[in-house]
Amino acid sequence: MNNIIQVSGLSKSFGKLKALKDISFSAGRGSIIGLMGANGCGKSTLLRNMIGLYLPDAGTSQVFGEQSCELSPQTLSRIGYVHQEGRLLNWMSIRQLLRYVRSHYQNWDENLEEKFIEWFDLEPKAVVGKLSPGKRQQTAILAAICHNPELLILDEPASALDPLARSRFLDLLLELLQNDGEKTIIISSHILSDIEKVIDRAVIMDKGRILKDCDFDKLKENIFKAVVENGAGADLTNLLLSGKIAHHRSDGTKTSLVLQDISRAEAEKILSEEKIDAEIIPLPLEEIYKVIAGKAEYVL
Incomplete structure (x- = not known):
């Protein structure tokens, strides 16, 4: 074209x-x-x-x-x-x-x-x-x-x-x-x-630079949030997805991970194989923008 x-x-x-x-x-x-x-x-x-x-x-x-x-x-x-x-x-x-x-x-x-x-x-x-x-x-x-x-x-x-x-x-x-x-x-x-x-x-x-230029559906697929219960599952999730975690936080009972450069399907497969129960949450564009701009710690 x-x-x-x-x-x-x-x-x-x-x-x-x-x-x-x-x-x-x-x-x-x-x-x-x-x-x-x-x-x-x-x-x-x-x-x-x-x-x-x-x-x-x-x-x-x-x-x-x-x-x-x-x-x-x-x-x-x-x-x-x-x-x-x-x-x-x-x-x-x-x-x-x-x-x-x-x-x-x-x-x-x-x-x-x-x-x-x-x-x-x-x-x-x-x-x-x-x-x-x-x-x-x-x-x-x-x-x-x-x-x-x-x-x-x-x-x-x-x-x-x-x-x-x-x-x-x-x-x-x-x-x-x-x-x-x-x-x-x-x-x-x-x-x-x-x-x-x-x-x-x-x-x-x-x-003054372009940080990201891609298909929007692909962007949504590759930047998202996963929530797991604290404990061994959370520790293992951190280990399995190391390098893909833009930010993580714990509220005492659950750990929330902001993931990037991995598809939701890939993350779900990895966690499923280890029998880790995780909630995969799509992010709106405003939150995706924070991740790309290097401000993942502000993702809600």
């Missing part, structure tokens, strides 16, 4: 701050990729390099076969982008803004526009500059999707949305992918409990 994004050895600094350090990343068609990490880890910088808003100090970035710093109008028309700050033309009404954005694209979907104006409960005559942060962000999302982009890049798109609006937004992403299985969506977010519902690939960054 040909990659529509190809980033190789990308580095970017702002003065003495090294925002990206030798990043390599690629993406094919037909997936929702979650880009995760703490504030300041380089997520937004990477996304902005991909679409040519920033120029790299070293390395290359290509989208649809073109250098990101030289994207043609034709290629830009294949991309939708939502900035985390939702920069829009404040003096326009929502309808005027959408008409203005529409004038730059040939493939504007009026039915999709009307559908999501109603779904997001937007008032077309409302002035953009007077919108609440949530309605402003919904308007930015709408402006980015109605030309049916092949690549949709979302930088913290749900940060200002309330829980109901976030749920509708996630449903929107799934619908977009179901309607066009060739579409690629990259979503950067710190609300991990939301994006884990829709992503199929996880990319985790820290301090």
